[in-house]
Amino acid sequence: MDRDARLDRLYSLFDDLERRVGGKQRLQDCDGYMDWPERGVYFFFANDEYRADGDQLRLTRVGTHAVSEGSGTTLWNRLRTHRGALSGTYEDGGNHRGSVFRERVGEALVERHGLHDEYPQWGDGSSASRDLRLKELDLERRVSDYIRDLPFLWVNVDDEPSPDSDREYLERNVIALVSNYGEEPIDPRDDRWLGYDSPSEKIRRSGLWNVDHVDEDYDPVALDRLTEAIAETGPP
Numbered sequence: 001m002d003r004d005a006r007l008d009r010l011y012s013l014f015d016d017l018e019r020r021v022g023g024k025q026r027l028q029d030c031d032g033y034m035d036w037p038e039r040g041v042y043f044f045f046a047n048d049e050y051r052a053d054g055d056q057l058r059l060t061r062v063g064t065h066a067v068s069e070g071s072g073t074t075l076w077n078r079l080r081t082h083r084g085a086l087s088g089t090y091e092d093g094g095n096h097r098g099s100v101f102r103e104r105v106g107e108a109l110v111e112r113h114g115l116h117d118e119y120p121q122w123g124d125g126s127s128a129s130r131d132l133r134l135k136e137l138d139l140e141r142r143v144s145d146y147i148r149d150l151p152f153l154w155v156n157v158d159d160e161p162s163p164d165s166d167r168e169y170l171e172r173n174v175i176a177l178v179s180n181y182g183e184e185p186i187d188p189r190d191d192r193w194l195g196y197d198s199p200s201e202k203i204r205r206s207g208l209w210n211v212d213h214v215d216e217d218y219d220p221v222a223l224d225r226l227t228e229a230i231a232e233t234g235p236p
Contacts, residue, residue, distance in 0.1 A: 001220065003177070003183070003186065004186060006177060006218075006220060006223065007177065007178065007186060007187070009223055010059075010174065010177060010178070010223060010226075011051065011056050011059075013223065013226055013227060013230060014043065014056070014059075014153060015056070016230055017153050017155060017230045017233065018153060020230060020233055020234060020235070021153060021154070021233060021234065021235050021236065022235045024045065024057075024151035024152060024153055025151070025152060025153075025236070026148060026149055026150065026151055026152070027079060027082065027083040027147060027148040027150070027152070028083075028148035028149060030079065030083070030236075032076050032080065034076075034236035035234075035235070035236045036074070036075050036076040036079075036154070036236050037075055037154070037156035037157075037158055037233070038074055038075065038158050039065065039066050039074065039075055039156075039157060039158045039159070039161075039167060040064070040075040040154045040155050040156050040157050040158070040167065040233075041062065041063070041064045041154065041155050041157055041167050041170050041171055041174075041229075042062070042063050042064070042075070042078075042079065042152055042153070042154045042155075043059055043061070043062055043152060043153045043154070043155075043174070044059075044060050044061040044062075044063075044147075044150045044151070044152045044209070045057040045058065045059055045060055045150065045151045045152065045153075046058050046059075046060040046150070046189075046190075046193065047149060047150060047151070048190075049189065049190045049193065051187045052186070052187050052188070057151060058187050058189075058207075059174075059178050059208070060150070060193075060195070060207075060208060060209055061101060061150075061208060061209040061210060062171050062174050062175045062178070062208070062210060063078065063082075063101065063171065063210075064078075064157075064167040064168060064170070064171040065077065065078040065167070066161040066165070066167065067161065067162065067163055067165055067167060067168040068161060068162075068163065069161060069162060069163075070161060071161040072161075073161075075154060079154075081094070081095070081098050081099045081102075082094075082099050082101050082102060082147055083144070083147065083148055084102070084140065084143070084144040084147075084148075089130075089134075090133060090134075090137060090140065092141045092144055093133075093136075093137045093140030093141050093143075093144060094140050094143065094144055095133070095140075096122070096123065096136075096140060096143065097123075097125065097126055097127060097128060101147065101209060102140070102143050102144075102147065103122075103123050104198060104200065104203060104209055104211075105143045105146050105147060105194065105209065106119075106122055106123070106139055106140070106142075106143045107122065107123065107198060107199055107200070108194045108195060108197040108198040108199075108203075109139065109142055109143065109146075109194070109197075110122060110139070111197040111198065111199060112194065112197040115139065118139075119135075119136055119139050121136075122136065122139065146194065154233075154236075155170075155226065155229045155230055155233050156229060156232050156233040156234075157170060157229050166225060166229070169219075169222060169225065170222055170225060170226055170229070171213070172212075172213045172216065173213075173218045173219050173222035174218075174222065174226070175206075175208060175210050175212070175213040175214060175216075176213050176214070176216045176217060176218035177218040177222075178207075178208060179206040179207070179208055179210070179213070179214040179215070180205065180206055180207045181202060181205045181206040181214040181215050182205070182215055185207070187207075188207075189207040193207070195207065195208070195209060202214050202215065
């Protein structure tokens, strides 16, 4: 089976997953009261961008959590960090220093709109002062607007936190399969895709908001494991 056929199978599995969970969600409509699985893998899709056959929204970001020993991070914890704050001091903003996804989207917005002078410390360090976070709040809000509007799916994979977890295995292999980095492009990205403004070559060339695993080989058996995980997944 070649890469085209495996991608077709992957997107067919996404169709199955979508039926099982009752449709794609958007973070703007989600909260912690929904019945999320404890642990899982999530898949964000581009808005108004379709595969080459024009039928399915194309995958744009894959992520997971709890891949280090003893981690207590839940699936909703990670999704909430990407979503950002709904109230309080940083209302409708967020903390990109706690979310690589937010950081990468913000970097691309800085490049696209020439905002280097306004946000010279974007992405610096793992924490920031209150004053700096307030200075960055307008950009954090633009990041929230972008991410909260992306349709996404999730799959239940509830093994123990570990670098060898099934979550890490699925994340790594789905990214490697979908990535166009170093490959003949399949499902070319729309010219307007924000990721093309990213300073990261791996994001621009892979067509994903991912950097890790985009230049790796994939294990075709991962699609069998994803099939099993989908069978264990229900609505939130």
